[in-house]
Amino acid sequence: MFKYAIKRIITFIPMLIAISLLSFIISVNAPGDPVERLAKSAESEGSAQEQSGASKKIKQELRKKLGLDLPIFYLSITDLASSDTLYRIQDKYHQANLKALTHQSGNWQAVSNYYLSLLDLEESYRKTDAKLIAENDKTLDLNIVNEACNQFGSEIGSLLETSDNNLVQNSFNKMNNLLSSNSFLVPLTKPLIELESRRNALSTNRTQWKTYIPALNWYGTNNQYHLWLFGNNNDRKGLLRGDFGISYIDSQPIQDKIWQKVGISFSLSLISIFLAYLISIPIGIYSAYRKDSLADKGMSLILFILYSMPSFFVGTLLLLQFANPDNLAWFPVSGIQDPTVFDSDWSFWKKIQHRIPFLILPIITYTYGSFAFLSRIMRVGMIDIVSQDYIRTARAKGLDEKKVILKHALRNSLLPIITVFAAIFPMAIGGSIIIEVIFSIPGMGVEIYNSILNYDYPMIITVFTLSGFLTMVGYLVSDILYAVVDPRISYK
Numbered sequence: 284m285f286k287y288a289i290k291r292i293i294t295f296i297p298m299l300i301a302i303s304l305l306s307f308i309i310s311v312n313a314p315g316d317p318v319e320r321l322a323k324s325a326e327s328e329g330s331a332q333e334q335s336g337a338s339k340k341i342k343q344e345l346r347k348k349l350g351l352d353l354p355i356f357y358l359s360i361t362d363l364a365s366s367d368t369l370y371r372i373q374d375k376y377h378q379a380n381l382k383a384l385t386h387q388s389g390n391w392q393a394v395s396n397y398y399l400s401l402l403d404l405e406e407s408y409r410k411t412d413a414k415l416i417a418e419n420d421k422t423l424d425l426n427i428v429n430e431a432c433n434q435f436g437s438e439i440g441s442l443l444e445t446s447d448n449n450l451v452q453n454s455f456n457k458m459n460n461l462l463s464s465n466s467f468l469v470p471l472t473k474p475l476i477e478l479e480s481r482r483n484a485l486s487t488n489r490t491q492w493k494t495y496i497p498a499l500n501w502y503g504t505n506n507q508y509h510l511w512l513f514g515n516n517n518d519r520k521g522l523l524r525g526d527f528g529i530s531y532i533d534s535q536p537i538q539d540k541i542w543q544k545v546g547i548s549f550s551l552s553l554i555s556i557f558l559a560y561l562i563s564i565p566i567g568i569y570s571a572y573r574k575d576s577l578a579d580k581g582m583s584l585i586l587f588i589l590y591s592m593p594s595f596f597v598g599t600l601l602l603l604q605f606a607n608p609d610n611l612a613w614f615p616v617s618g619i620q621d622p623t624v625f626d627s628d629w630s631f632w633k634k635i636q637h638r639i640p641f642l643i644l645p646i647i648t649y650t651y652g653s654f655a656f657l658s659r660i661m662r663v664g665m666i667d668i669v670s671q672d673y674i675r676t677a678r679a680k681g682l683d684e685k686k687v688i689l690k691h692a693l694r695n696s697l698l699p700i701i702t703v704f705a706a707i708f709p710m711a712i713g714g715s716i717i718i719e720v721i722f723s724i725p726g727m728g729v730e731i732y733n734s735i736l737n738y739d740y741p742m743i744i745t746v747f748t749l750s751g752f753l754t755m756v757g758y759l760v761s762d763i764l765y766a767v768v769d770p771r772i773s774y775k
Contacts, residue, residue, distance in 0.1 A: 364493035383446035389491035528741040548726035555649035567661025590655035617723035
């Protein structure tokens with residue numbers, strides 16, 4: 284068994300690599316720009332300097348911290364026309380636009396010149412001060428100046444993110460019209476003319492044949508995936524050492540946010556799993572032993588009703604009935620403890636005693652569906668085993684019925700619910716989102732819910748990765764339990 288466990292753990296390595304690679308691919312291709320999200324987070328929660336600071340310098344620092352100034356992987360397979368340094372472009376949408384332009388023209392140098400000219404125009408536009416223009420020319424209305432400047436800036440932003448020829452030409456026409464009708468925009472004329480010239484060069488200097496010739500670019504270990512997986516010698520530890528990145532919500536390390544919350548969800552899930560198995564096994568045995576009896580039919584009806592009831596309905600109903608001052612205020616409404624009473628210096632058992640009233644209703648909501656499902660599986664498994672020849676032989680030898688059921692039939696009938704355990708176990712990492720939200724439990728379920736609402740992809744990817752790992756652990760535990768329960772199963 285020990286050798287088998289070691290072999291399975293070794294086979295985990297390529298599976299973990301595959302999971303990590305898939306998680307990384309999802310994180311890289313997630314919508315939005317993480318730098319922009321983190322800059323907005325810093326802007327809304329930081330100092331006045333940070334708020335004005337969605338500045339270039341701050342974004343550059345964030346890109347370096349996240350490793351976005353590095354190539355994505357150890358290597359890339361592109362074409363001869365594409366640049367092997369495109370990853371250095373700070374903005375994710377700019378990268379996509381430049382990639383599309385390169386594919387259209389096949390001339391990276393011309394695309395690069397066009398992009399640099401576009402940045403020059405943007406820089407010239409940023410120097411345009413609408414308020415100062417209105418103060419120097421009293422005939423101008425500040426609102427009109429602001430509107431013209433904003434329209435011009437909007438068209439620049441469109442050019443930075445689109446490669447469609449029709450949209451590009453439309454933007455150029457709008458900017459030329461703004462220049463002709465607003466004299467205060469004259470300083471932007473020269474950089475706009477230069478930009479149009481370089482845009483035309485994309486069509487006149489096409490080398491599209493280069494897009495059909497593949498090219499292999501090797502970057503070595505200095506890439507985003509290697510940094511994400513192994514970290515560096517400075518501020519990044521890497522996934523293998525428990526560093527899951529930075530949250531987009533509050534810029535805090537993911538590992539600092541999840542461990543306590545994971546502990547809460549994991550504890551509740553394990554308690555509910557234990558209770559579900561503790562209740563379902565006796566019910567399943569009794570139902571199988573009394574097959575087709577009135578008691579069996581009655582329990583089947585009750586369990587079917589319980590299994591069909593959604594958890595959010597049961598949780599809400601329990602709150603209304605047993606945590607409502609208008610009915611039976613037996614239990615607290617929410618949370619896992621009373622912060623005004625709870626003392627961190629209490630003993631372990633004192634803390635447990637304090638928290639029990641808070642956890643009864645959530646655990647009931649966690650458990651009822653599972654034991655209803657597991658008891659039906661146990662019943663079917665027991666019925667199948669009881670009909671086997673060796674059970675009839677045991678009875679023919681005069682063995683006590685209790686001994687026949689509990690010793691000979693029970694162990695073999697446990698195999699189906701052990702199989703189910705492999706699927707239930709990974710759910711412990713995330714808890715139940717609905718249940719934790721209903722009862723305001725500060726676990727991973729609530730954290731996942733908030734992450735989805737706020738597009739906090741690092742947190743979502745972390746949960747995905749940990750769930751994949753726990754799935755493999757669940758299958759390993761199931762295999763070991765198979766051998767423990769059924770002596771006929773052996774691993775070499």
